[in-house]
Amino acid sequence: MTKARVPECFDLIDKAVLDDKDFYGARVREIVGKVIDVAPKQMEHIKVDTKRCNGCGLCVKLCPCGCYEMDGRVAAWRYGELCCECGSCQYICYQTHAIDWTYPEGGSGMIMHYS
Amino acid sequence: MAVMKEASPLASNGGIPRRKDVRMAGYDYDLIVVGAGPGGTAASLAASKAGLKVLMLERGEYAGQKNMSGSVFFMPMMREVYGEQIGDAPWVDTYPILEGFSVEPIDDKGFYLKADIHMDNNELADFKFIFRDEADKWIAEYVASQPGVTLRCSTVARDFVTDEEGKICGVVVDDGEQITAPVVIAADGVNSLLARRAGLKRDHYIGNPRTATGPTICIRYVYKLPEGEGLRRSHVMELSDGKLHEWMCEPAYMGGMDNHHGWVGHVYTNPKHDIVDASIYEWVGDMVKDEKNIHARMQWMLSLPENRKALEGAEFVGFDCHILNFCNEEGYATKTYKDGLMVVGDAAMMLNPFENFGADAAQWAGKFAGEVAAKAKACGDYSAEFLKQYEDGWRASFIGKNEGGPRKIARALWESQGLFDGGKDVIRGFFRGKLDSVAYCDMPKQPVMAKGLLSIVGGLAGFADLICSPLKGAGKIGKLVGEGLVKKND
Numbered sequence: 013m014t015k016a017r018v019p020e021c022f023d024l025i026d027k028a029v030l031d032d033k034d035f036y037g038a039r040v041r042e043i044v045g046k047v048i049d050v051a052p053k054q055m056e057h058i059k060v061d062t063k064r065c066n067g068c069g070l071c072v073k074l075c076p077c078g079c080y081e082m083d084g085r086v087a088a089w090r091y092g093e094l095c096c097e098c099g100s101c102q103y104i105c106y107q108t109h110a111i112d113w114t115y116p117e118g119g120s121g122m123i124m125h126y127s
Numbered sequence: 128m129a130v131m132k133e134a135s136p137l138a139s140n141g142g143i144p145r146r147k148d149v150r151m152a153g154y155d156y157d158l159i160v161v162g163a164g165p166g167g168t169a170a171s172l173a174a175s176k177a178g179l180k181v182l183m184l185e186r187g188e189y190a191g192q193k194n195m196s197g198s199v200f201f202m203p204m205m206r207e208v209y210g211e212q213i214g215d216a217p218w219v220d221t222y223p224i225l226e227g228f229s230v231e232p233i234d235d236k237g238f239y240l241k242a243d244i245h246m247d248n249n250e251l252a253d254f255k256f257i258f259r260d261e262a263d264k265w266i267a268e269y270v271a272s273q274p275g276v277t278l279r280c281s282t283v284a285r286d287f288v289t290d291e292e293g294k295i296c297g298v299v300v301d302d303g304e305q306i307t308a309p310v311v312i313a314a315d316g317v318n319s320l321l322a323r324r325a326g327l328k329r330d331h332y333i334g335n336p337r338t339a340t341g342p343t344i345c346i347r348y349v350y351k352l353p354e355g356e357g358l359r360r361s362h363v364m365e366l367s368d369g370k371l372h373e374w375m376c377e378p379a380y381m382g383g384m385d386n387h388h389g390w391v392g393h394v395y396t397n398p399k400h401d402i403v404d405a406s407i408y409e410w411v412g413d414m415v416k417d418e419k420n421i422h423a424r425m426q427w428m429l430s431l432p433e434n435r436k437a438l439e440g441a442e443f444v445g446f447d448c449h450i451l452n453f454c455n456e457e458g459y460a461t462k463t464y465k466d467g468l469m470v471v472g473d474a475a476m477m478l479n480p481f482e483n484f485g486a487d488a489a490q491w492a493g494k495f496a497g498e499v500a501a502k503a504k505a506c507g508d509y510s511a512e513f514l515k516q517y518e519d520g521w522r523a524s525f526i527g528k529n530e531g532g533p534r535k536i537a538r539a540l541w542e543s544q545g546l547f548d549g550g551k552d553v554i555r556g557f558f559r560g561k562l563d564s565v566a567y568c569d570m571p572k573q574p575v576m577a578k579g580l581l582s583i584v585g586g587l588a589g590f591a592d593l594i595c596s597p598l599k600g601a602g603k604i605g606k607l608v609g610e611g612l613v614k615k616n617d
Contacts, residue, residue: 040422046446097193106331118300
């Protein structure tokens, strides 16, 4: 697990403002990827139903781990190794119900550290 | 049958064959508890005391590995549920007592809230901090050491086993293995797969902060400060015995209901571990409306001068994210039982909408569900009609009573359209709500006000608690309000 010194994070802060609608995706992955601890998963535990997806891109913009990316007209869960299993995306996609969500197989996936 | 009508999610089981001979073959266990958090361990322990053979399933490699939030436990509830042995758990520290606060607005976006907090073992606030990955592990292992309890980790329960009548009689785990028991307790957390599978949970309700319903996303950044810096950057606090406190949380920033949107953040400094902890909570509904990632809010909060000062030279060491589900439009889960199933804790949305606190509710409900499971075994009746006493029980307890008062407070907060538009109405709403909210908990020795302290850590409604919690008598209300928010707003 690589850890970032704060000055790098401050660089990001300088660029960011409260109303920055472009702060998502790769910029989120850059932050989260520095510290998140995920045990390897076999299972693709989140899937986008490409028939249902209307391409609104809300999951891409709002996922707190930046896991989604547009794949042409529809969204794709492409950065599953960063997923922290919070479940936000199934609520974000409340209108189209295009996200098929479950946990990864037991003993794999995100590991929380407190101490 | 009534159950079959509403059991449509059970009908599609991904092709897993049903075990139909369960009654002939006998059950593997008397009770399967899914989840080894506060609700699951409480249920397993209660069932073990009644002599049941219990299987407790946990999806992490150990209990607490997947825990996403909640680092404070309420000790009187812990002692009631787990017994005095709980004193040996790896507690980090006692809870701070709030002595006073000041509020400084930051342009029109929010406010700094500076709190004077000190540590004391005071029965008014008998809470303990824990690291959930340590404490949950300890508690689950303690419960697993009790007679009849088996703890199986690294196992996700994905579906139910049903008998020929469609009644739940076990769970299907990761590899398709079927484990049977006449009754299942689903304590599998806020994203409960089983409550959804049973048709007791709606996935696509995003709620509304104005009615204090629906899911909220919380993210947290953790920073490690150079050694000793935590203490230097906090106010130095002394305990009543003259010793320095070992753990102190000092909010450097709290607030942020900009433009009537539901989001709040706070930054704490923890001197004992030289840690700075920054959190943002936001209502999913508002996030969807704004189309702004929650990290943008966090970046803004961290860029505030006070917070930059607190973070200078710190190392970014942790990130986590979780959902708090503030119930549906009717409050907690409308129904928490079926034939052979009881749903407990966050899985049943038992989250106090004012305090953002659900561990004590999960523990109480878990213990009660375990006892009902034992009664069901004694009577040989696992029907929905029999298990309804679980639902009746928790609705009559502090959990059910808490649906009313705290929700009124939360609504008052949002109805006033932000603190800066209507500070006085908000405060009036808080106190009205507090007076209505007679039942924070049925536990002995717990004054209503003390419980409110939790939200300092909790987040969203924390500000309301900060106003209310120092009050030990109604006579002080006017004085504190006079010195606090109202004065600033006027």
